[in-house]
Amino acid sequence: MSKQFLTDSKALPFCKGCGHTGVAQNTERALQQLGYDPLDVIFVTDIGCHGIIDKNLVSHTVHGLHGRSVAIAGGIAAGLPKDSNKKVIVFIGDGGATIGMQHLMIAAHHNFSMTVIVHNNMLYGMTGGQPSEFTPEGFNTPTTPHRSSAGAIDICKVAEAAGAAYVSRIFGIGNFTAELAEAFSQPGFSLVEVMELCTSYGLKSNPGMKLKNLIEEAEIEFIKYTNETKKSSELPDYEGHRLSLITDQLVIPQEYTADSTHKISILLAGSAGEGTQSAAEFLARTAMLSGLHVTRKSHVPVTVGVGFSASEVIISKEPIYYTGSSKPDYILITSKDGLEYAMPRLTNGYKSIVYMDATLQTPETASEIHIIPMREKVGARNAALLSVFKLVTDSRMLSMESMISAYSQHKLAAKLPIDTFLDQLT
Amino acid sequence: MTHTTTSRTAFIDGSRLIVEALVQTGAEVFVGYPITPANLLYSYANRRFPTMMAAPDEITALQWMSGFATLGKLPVTATAFPGYALMVESINMALMMELPMVVILAQRLGPATGTATAGAQGDLNLVHGTVSGGFQIPTFCISNLDDCWSLSAKAVETAMQLRTPVVLLTSKEMVMTQMSYDLNRLTPLKKSTLKHYTGTEPYKPYHTDESLIPEFLPISQSTHQVRFTASTHNKAGILQNTTPEALDNTKRLKDKLDLHADFLLHYHYEEDNHAKVLVISFDQTAQAAREAVAILRQQGTKVAHLIAKTLFPIPQKYYEISALYSHIIVAEENLDGQYRRLLFGSAPNTNVSGVNAIGRMIHPDEIIEEVKKHE
Ligand SMILES: Cc1ncc(C[n+]2csc(CCOP(=O)(O)OP(=O)(O)O)c2C)c(N)n1
Numbered sequence: 001m002s003k004q005f006l007t008d009s010k011a012l013p014f015c016k017g018c019g020h021t022g023v024a025q026n027t028e029r030a031l032q033q034l035g036y037d038p039l040d041v042i043f044v045t046d047i048g049c050h051g052i053i054d055k056n057l058v059s060h061t062v063h064g065l066h067g068r069s070v071a072i073a074g075g076i077a078a079g080l081p082k083d084s085n086k087k088v089i090v091f092i093g094d095g096g097a098t099i100g101m102q103h104l105m106i107a108a109h110h111n112f113s114m115t116v117i118v119h120n121n122m123l124y125g126m127t128g129g130q131p132s133e134f135t136p137e138g139f140n141t142p143t144t145p146h147r148s149s150a151g152a153i154d155i156c157k158v159a160e161a162a163g164a165a166y167v168s169r170i171f172g173i174g175n176f177t178a179e180l181a182e183a184f185s186q187p188g189f190s191l192v193e194v195m196e197l198c199t200s201y202g203l204k205s206n207p208g209m210k211l212k213n214l215i216e217e218a219e220i221e222f223i224k225y226t227n228e229t230k231k232s233s234e235l236p237d238y239e240g241h242r243l244s245l246i247t248d249q250l251v252i253p254q255e256y257t258a259d260s261t262h263k264i265s266i267l268l269a270g271s272a273g274e275g276t277q278s279a280a281e282f283l284a285r286t287a288m289l290s291g292l293h294v295t296r297k298s299h300v301p302v303t304v305g306v307g308f309s310a311s312e313v314i315i316s317k318e319p320i321y322y323t324g325s326s327k328p329d330y331i332l333i334t335s336k337d338g339l340e341y342a343m344p345r346l347t348n349g350y351k352s353i354v355y356m357d358a359t360l361q362t363p364e365t366a367s368e369i370h371i372i373p374m375r376e377k378v379g380a381r382n383a384a385l386l387s388v389f390k391l392v393t394d395s396r397m398l399s400m401e402s403m404i405s406a407y408s409q410h411k412l413a414a415k416l417p418i419d420t421f422l423d424q425l426t
Numbered sequence: 427m428t429h430t431t432t433s434r435t436a437f438i439d440g441s442r443l444i445v446e447a448l449v450q451t452g453a454e455v456f457v458g459y460p461i462t463p464a465n466l467l468y469s470y471a472n473r474r475f476p477t478m479m480a481a482p483d484e485i486t487a488l489q490w491m492s493g494f495a496t497l498g499k500l501p502v503t504a505t506a507f508p509g510y511a512l513m514v515e516s517i518n519m520a521l522m523m524e525l526p527m528v529v530i531l532a533q534r535l536g537p538a539t540g541t542a543t544a545g546a547q548g549d550l551n552l553v554h555g556t557v558s559g560g561f562q563i564p565t566f567c568i569s570n571l572d573d574c575w576s577l578s579a580k581a582v583e584t585a586m587q588l589r590t591p592v593v594l595l596t597s598k599e600m601v602m603t604q605m606s607y608d609l610n611r612l613t614p615l616k617k618s619t620l621k622h623y624t625g626t627e628p629y630k631p632y633h634t635d636e637s638l639i640p641e642f643l644p645i646s647q648s649t650h651q652v653r654f655t656a657s658t659h660n661k662a663g664i665l666q667n668t669t670p671e672a673l674d675n676t677k678r679l680k681d682k683l684d685l686h687a688d689f690l691l692h693y694h695y696e697e698d699n700h701a702k703v704l705v706i707s708f709d710q711t712a713q714a715a716r717e718a719v720a721i722l723r724q725q726g727t728k729v730a731h732l733i734a735k736t737l738f739p740i741p742q743k744y745y746e747i748s749a750l751y752s753h754i755i756v757a758e759e760n761l762d763g764q765y766r767r768l769l770f771g772s773a774p775n776t777n778v779s780g781v782n783a784i785g786r787m788i789h790p791d792e793i794i795e796e797v798k799k800h801e
Pocket residue numbers: 047048049050051066092093094095096097119121123124125126127132198
């Protein structure tokens with residue numbers, strides 16, 4: 001005797017005459033024909049009348065959210081071992097396929113190994129028969145008794161366009177076991193749209209209507225598409241990498257000492273693409289080579305390639321907790337964007353020491369301003385780096401040796417000799 | 427922390443530590459959808475996780491994660507408010523199915539898209555209210571680089587041991603700021619595992635012993651039938667209306683966390699028997715509070731400090747500690763004290779005050795000033 005997938009195929013939880021009954025019965029027969037064992041099958045059911053079948057199934061069942069069944073099934077399919085013999089079958093309605101249409105496309109696109117059965121009764125059965133995007137012209141529903149719809153979305157075409165390996169639309173009355181068995185046997189992603197009827201709302205709103213006639217009048221075709229390249233292709237590889245992110249290569253050992261004892265905060269403010277962030281990192285590395293505690297925080301607008309680029313660096317002998325610097329000790333401004341960004345700090349009454357590029361207009365400020373032609377001397381892209389060289393030498397917060405050592409590891413070192421900067425310091 | 431010759435100091439950000447700790451404790455899958463300020467987490471995960479999936483949206487992300495979780499593979503994602511908002515229904519689903527997973531929420535300035543590149547601590551109410559019915563998701567909040575390591579490990583351990591989604595709450599500064607950090611501070615981590623059902627009787631997916639935690643079986647095995655159900659369900663995982671058995675199962679989701687409250691509790695408390703004022707802080711604001719408290723103590727001001735690391739369910743311990751002080755100050759980067767109101771209510775209360783700001787970090791001076799008003 002064949003193995004049962006349904007506790008009792010004659011006692012299903014649907015209204016009398018509901019098309020969902022036929023889908024369940026034909027599914028069981030198809031799986032029996034293919035010789036599946038019940039625990040080799042994972043049923044993922046959506047929310048809707050078709051989805052109340054879990055308790056009648058003796059296979060594994062997953063019952064999640066309205067419209068999301070294909071997505072959770074995607075996670076299962078992607079996570080199953082490559083040699084798994086499990087068959088993933090999704091039961092979803094036209095309502096679920098409407099609200100979760102993207103998931104169907106994505107699953108087809110990724111070729112997740114599963115068969116999706118769209119129970120298309122052309123309305124939301126569970127909630128009282130409202131129209132879905134699958135409601136064809138000429139099909140009335142309780143809430144649209146006289147209104148013609150915009151016509152049904154062709155989910156088979158959608159799935160095909162998304163790259164589904166196998167798609168078919170079939171007539172859901174009578175015996176369609178062979179059609180389902182064919183879909184279940186496909187490798188990768190397959191979708192079957194079963195045209196059927198909700199007796200409680202569909203038939204009541206369209207007295208005397210025959211499903212066959214409606215399908216003909218709405219010009220819905222029974223079709224089958226296969227995508228041979230998808231069928232033969234392997235599932236994408238999701239394997240990642242296994243090397244620890246924490247290695248001794250990250251360590252910056254102390255090689256020098258520094259005299260500075262108090263906490264110093266430095267704001268670098270320039271333009272995107274002009275090396276502000278890497279100059280800040282250079283400063284941070286120099287301080288670390290000197291055995292100091294350092295933090296660096298960047299500020300950029302949402303689009304990182306344009307506008308200002310700012311970085312706050314804090315250097316201290318003591319551990320640093322708070323990493324902000326609303327009142328920086330030093331402000332290094334290398335462009336107009338940077339000046340605009342730094343303006344609130346220049347006008348807050350606090351006395352910072354400011355190194356400003358010579359091309360910029362000096363603002364009204366309590367701060368001590370030093371004008372330096374940085375852009376002119378080393379170019380726009382290196383101005384921020386020069387401002388750090390200048391700061392370190394003038395303030396003596398860090399030793400020259402530590403800075404030279406940090407520069408030797410800078411990505412510019414191979415292209416630009418350090419003298420480019422040192423020559424500007426005298 | 428002193429720099430001795432044996433220290434191994436690196437210049438790193440919290441995202442790196444979080445991702446490494448998650449993987450070392452047994453997280454296997456990262457499902458990402460890009461969003462600032464969680465993108466560093468995404469890029470480290472892309473280098474490190476055994477399985478990396480680029481989701482097409484955040485609803486899919488949570489659903490894919492849930493699919494992996496039914497196989498016993500612990501999934502992680504990282505997002506900010508806009509993505510978390512899309513995940514809410516699916517997080518409810520995962521909680522109801524009792525699927526272990528970690529959702530990292532890196533807060534940024536809202537409402538809506540707000541300012542992607544500005545930090546904030548404005549999603550406390552959202553996280554607290556994520557689950558319909560008021561059920562809580564264990565929510566841990568990182569207060570410094572040490573926590574990036576140890577609390578991330580706790581998040582995985584908690585998700586697996588209690589079979590629940592866990593929110594790891596953080597914010598822009600915590601996951602993006604680079605800091606010098608001695609790698610010797612990183613304690614070795616152990617892999618966590620799910621407790622599997624080993625019985626011979628038919629498996630009841632939501633049956634539990636006195637631990638109130640159901641034993642797990644992956645849906646990939648073929649010995650027992652497995653059911654995962656997000657609708658109200660009985661112990662067999664079968665959808666039920668409001669039957670007593672099903673309602674008991676739903677109530678168990680709260681009882682489970684109550685029973686394991688001690689396991690869920692993580693905080694740092696610097697008591698001061700002579701202080702009148704207790705400062706409560708969390709996330710990167712805890713750093714400003716640490717500095718403020720240190721300065722106050724140097725100046726001779728008595729003050730106690732509680733850094734809340736378990737935010738939800740709100741630990742009773744915080745009330746025991748608060749009862750010892752006549753004035754409580756909660757410092758948080760939001761408009762009107764979300765965690766303060768969740769802790770102490772919204773009724774006017776002269777014994778509780780807040781230090782708040784939006785669009786910028788709270789400065790230690792602001793906390794110092796507030797403490798001095800009440801000492
Ligand atoms: C997010 C969400 N929105 C709405 C609902 C309410 N709802 C439950 S079932 C359903 C429609 C079901 O229609 P369909 O998928 O076609 O299944 P059928 O009942 O026709 O089998 C809706 C809208 C829900 N459960 N979740």
